[in-house]
Amino acid sequence: xxxxxxxxxxxxxxxxxxxxxxxxxxxxxxxxxxxxxxxxxxxxxxxxxxxxxxxxxxxxxxxxxxxxxxxxxxxxxxxxxxxxxxxxxxxxxxxxxxxxxxxxxxxxxxxxxxxxxxxxxxxxxxxxxxxxxxxxxxxxxxxxxxxxxxxxxxxxxxxxxxxxxxxxxxxxxxxxxxxxxxxxxxxxxxxxxxx
Amino acid sequence: xxxxxxxxxxxxxxxxxxxxxxxxxxxxxxxxxxxxxxxxxxxxxxxxxxxxxxxxxxxxxxxxxxxxxxxxxxxxxxxxxxxxxxxxxxxxxxxxxxxxxxxxxxxxxxxxxxxxxxxxxxxxxxxxxxxxxxxxxxxxxxxxxxxxxxxxxxxxxxxxxxxxxxxxxxxxxxxxxxxxxxxxxxxxxxxxxxxxxxxxxxxxxxxxxxxxxxxxxxxxxxxxxxxxxxxxxxxxxxxxxxxxxxxxxxxxxxxxxxx
Numbered sequence: 257x258x259x260x261x262x263x264x265x266x267x268x269x270x271x272x273x274x275x276x277x278x279x280x281x282x283x284x285x286x287x288x289x290x291x292x293x294x295x296x297x298x299x300x301x302x303x304x305x306x307x308x309x310x311x312x313x314x315x316x317x318x319x320x321x322x323x324x325x326x327x328x329x330x331x332x333x334x335x336x337x338x339x340x341x342x343x344x345x346x347x348x349x350x351x352x353x354x355x356x357x358x359x360x361x362x363x364x365x366x367x368x369x370x371x372x373x374x375x376x377x378x379x380x381x382x383x384x385x386x387x388x389x390x391x392x393x394x395x396x397x398x399x400x401x402x403x404x405x406x407x408x409x410x411x412x413x414x415x416x417x418x419x420x421x422x423x424x425x426x427x428x429x430x431x432x433x434x435x436x437x438x439x440x441x442x443x444x445x446x447x448x449x450x451x
Numbered sequence: 452x453x454x455x456x457x458x459x460x461x462x463x464x465x466x467x468x469x470x471x472x473x474x475x476x477x478x479x480x481x482x483x484x485x486x487x488x489x490x491x492x493x494x495x496x497x498x499x500x501x502x503x504x505x506x507x508x509x510x511x512x513x514x515x516x517x518x519x520x521x522x523x524x525x526x527x528x529x530x531x532x533x534x535x536x537x538x539x540x541x542x543x544x545x546x547x548x549x550x551x552x553x554x555x556x557x558x559x560x561x562x563x564x565x566x567x568x569x570x571x572x573x574x575x576x577x578x579x580x581x582x583x584x585x586x587x588x589x590x591x592x593x594x595x596x597x598x599x600x601x602x603x604x605x606x607x608x609x610x611x612x613x614x615x616x617x618x619x620x621x622x623x624x625x626x627x628x629x630x631x632x633x634x635x636x637x638x639x640x641x642x643x644x645x646x647x648x649x650x651x652x653x654x655x656x657x658x659x660x661x662x663x664x665x666x667x668x669x670x671x672x673x674x675x676x677x678x679x680x681x682x683x684x685x686x687x688x689x690x691x692x693x694x695x696x697x698x699x700x701x702x703x704x705x706x707x708x709x710x
Contacts, residue, residue, distance in 0.1 A: 275664045277667075278664050281512045281520070281667065282511045283509070296516075307523070311528070312527075359455070359458055361457070362456070362492070363455055363458075364457075384506045385507055385508040388507050403499075408466070409466055428496070431495075431499045431500070
């Protein structure tokens, strides 16, 4: 709070906002792209909407350390609001699992050859990017926020306004899909553990 | 008391953040210690997450997107007509940006508040630079000769790690003609300015690095007697500061007689 009290002047607050936005701009743009299914024009519109909302509400930010999460929350919720206004969006996916079904799904998981080592290559990066981009929108946003951006699942649940268990079950489903899609690559790169 | 594989995996689900250790957690941990398949499950979930984190592409915001975004924020800041959308934003001039940039000083973390017009002018020149008015060359000697023929002071053209020389141009800061060496770092432009020092009212100590953000670009400046140097770009601040120190070291090395 001390840091914000220091931002006495409007111009100074604007500078501080500009600094915060600039620091996270690439990550916000990447997230907007994934939320908009790779459409750059839509991603830019979304990013601009979110940035203007964030600018309006900048004084509500109380801790500098929370700036990144705060910006991402605004971006994600702006995206959700757009979807909701475009169509009546169901709050749950038809394929979302309740806790019992989630446990059952976890229980039926079978090991396949597992990642043995990471082999960095442009091809592998491309394939992982394609695999993530190929996920359905609600799974893609979870994987991006949790795995790519590194937000805790609890925080992602708050951003998306869904239960933590739903984040976990969607993440599980997304990772199972990624595992299947990466299976040929995994064999090529000997990423999977030999059984 | 036993626990199913599904329940144990749910209780120990990775990446869920801190959680209380309960008798069920301990039971799940004992189960996993004895169940190879559950261990494989937890390993695989972790590996898939790390694989995605490490290797999924992270696109950078293109420069035109960055510029339009900050212009839109500037319009809101200055109360200009609400054209705040990307498509409407196209073609709007720099006036609103300049109005935003003209006010206030940066107070963030450890950064030093510095004369806003100097930073602003540098960021503005970097932002509007076009290649048509200068020299296009990746050869430092050619760039150096080009600048020497046009500037009233000697300007070094340092070769900097991670940066590729792309050319040079001239700039005008408060009526003073300076030189700019243009670099590229993985497609991101970086400008190195040297301009005659014309601000006697506020002169930071020689060699002191000052940093700010203007229009989405980091600006790092420092002085030597009679000249102001600056690096401007959208690289991380720490990278620009490191490059600035290297520029200073190279300049010092030129002044030090060889033994």
